[in-house]
Amino acid sequence: MDTAPGAGQLDLRPDDLPDGLVVANRLGQVICFNAEAARLTGHRSDEALGRPVERVLPLEDPDGRPWWRLTDPYRGLATRSGQPERNLLLPGGREVLVTARYVRARPSGPVRRLVVALRGTDARKRTERSNAELIATVAHELRSPLTSVKGFTATMLDKWDRFTDEQKRLMLQTVDGDADRVTRLITELLDVSRIDSGRLEIRRQPVRLDEAVRRHVKTMVNGGCPVERFALRIPEPLPGLWADPDKIDQVLVNLLENAVRHGGGTVTIEMDRVPPTRTRQEGMAVTVSDEGPGIPEEAMHRVFTRFWRGSDRGGTGLGLYIVKGIVEAHGGTVTVGRSSGGGARFRFILPAGTPAFLA
Ligand SMILES: Nc1ncnc2c1ncn2[C@@H]1O[C@H](COP(=O)(O)OP(=O)(O)OP(=O)(O)O)[C@@H](O)[C@H]1O
Numbered sequence: 589m590d591t592a593p594g595a596g597q598l599d600l601r602p603d604d605l606p607d608g609l610v611v612a613n614r615l616g617q618v619i620c621f622n623a624e625a626a627r628l629t630g631h632r633s634d635e636a637l638g639r640p641v642e643r644v645l646p647l648e649d650p651d652g653r654p655w656w657r658l659t660d661p662y663r664g665l666a667t668r669s670g671q672p673e674r675n676l677l678l679p680g681g682r683e684v685l686v687t688a689r690y691v692r693a694r695p696s697g698p699v700r701r702l703v704v705a706l707r708g709t710d711a712r713k714r715t716e717r718s719n720a721e722l723i724a725t726v727a728h729e730l731r732s733p734l735t736s737v738k739g740f741t742a743t744m745l746d747k748w749d750r751f752t753d754e755q756k757r758l759m760l761q762t763v764d765g766d767a768d769r770v771t772r773l774i775t776e777l778l779d780v781s782r783i784d785s786g787r788l789e790i791r792r793q794p795v796r797l798d799e800a801v802r803r804h805v806k807t808m809v810n811g812g813c814p815v816e817r818f819a820l821r822i823p824e825p826l827p828g829l830w831a832d833p834d835k836i837d838q839v840l841v842n843l844l845e846n847a848v849r850h851g852g853g854t855v856t857i858e859m860d861r862v863p864p865t866r867t868r869q870e871g872m873a874v875t876v877s878d879e880g881p882g883i884p885e886e887a888m889h890r891v892f893t894r895f896w897r898g899s900d901r902g903g904t905g906l907g908l909y910i911v912k913g914i915v916e917a918h919g920g921t922v923t924v925g926r927s928s929g930g931g932a933r934f935r936f937i938l939p940a941g942t943p944a945f946l947a
């Protein structure tokens with residue numbers, strides 16, 4: 589074999605490769621068949637060696653045509669240097685992603701070696717499936733409010749004179765509420781897509797968490813929630829926190845709204861310092877607990893996933909996914925558990941102190 593400079597030190601064995609590797613000599617006989625290729629095809633390496641490559645890898649394209657006949661590396665176009673990635677089928681219908689390189693002694697010369705890389709498609713299939721599911725869910729979530737908007741506006745336009753002002757007002761209020769739902773859903777989806785693609789921008793500045801908590805409780809009380817439903821336990825003094833204030837607001841609003849909407853009884857908001865450990869700097873924790881039904885044990889690992897909803901009390905099930913995304917983008921953690929009152933208990937910890945570039 590050729591040895592590139594440094595290849596000796598590299599000491600790379602074909603079995604170390606994460607992808608399937610099949611190499612054939614100038615006669616088309618298999619001279620290398622690594623462990624991943626054996627796993628993907630179900631052939632043993634020692635049985636594959638020395639056999640014709642098209643027998644060991646009887647690949648077909650999605651229309652069922654034998655791939656080797658279509659590509660014909662040894663007798664095909666002499667200027668070809670390989671094959672781009674293709675989705676092909678192994679016997680039994682197993683899909684693999686295949687790329688090939690034709691190694692020639694000189695340009696347009698005969699193929700001296702054929703190198704084929706194989707990769708399983710399971711991980712890619714999973715992502716595709718989850719994207720397809722996401723689109724289906726989003727379409728469904730958008731359709732129900734829009735169906736209602738369309739229904740009311742069409743009815744009103746059609747029979748304008750037959751409705752009283754009061755009836756029209758009621759219909760318009762519903763339309764208004766549905767339009768808000770769509771706007772909110774789209775805003776949430778934009779956040780989800782930023783989180784998924786790692787583009788969530790965190791603009792850090794000094795944040796007073798205690799003030800933010802008090803402000804949000806006040807807003808909810810002004811919005812009609814009885815003040816007795818909230819209990820604050822905020823110790824003094826609190827360490828300084830550098831965070832993105834708008835994003836922290838989003839986290840607090842969703843946790844408080846959830847506790848009021850999905851939970852019950854008194855909503856207790858506690859703040860405490862988390863002492864530093866060897867691996868983690870000092871942190872600030874906020875715990876929101878309520879006395880409602882809580883999250884069933886078997887669902888706890890799912891609450892932070894997209895679109896998971898335990899009850900039917902409105903909401904799209906994106907709130908906690910965004911909470912987790914925001915907290916983690918700050919270098920923090922969020923957990924769910926059961927409160928002493930039997931309800932849900934959400935706790936997030938953010939790293940405290942000044943960022944390194946200002947210290
Ligand atoms: N404090 C709580 N008590 C009981 N169940 C809760 C509580 N918080 C959240 N849940 C459950 O977790 C689910 C997911 O919450 P999440 O905030 O992600 O979505 P949502 O509130 O339904 O919708 P959104 O926040 O996107 O408007 C909720 O539908 C609810 O069933």
Ligand SMILES: [Mg+2]
Nearest residue numbers: 842846903907
């Ligand atoms: Mg919510």
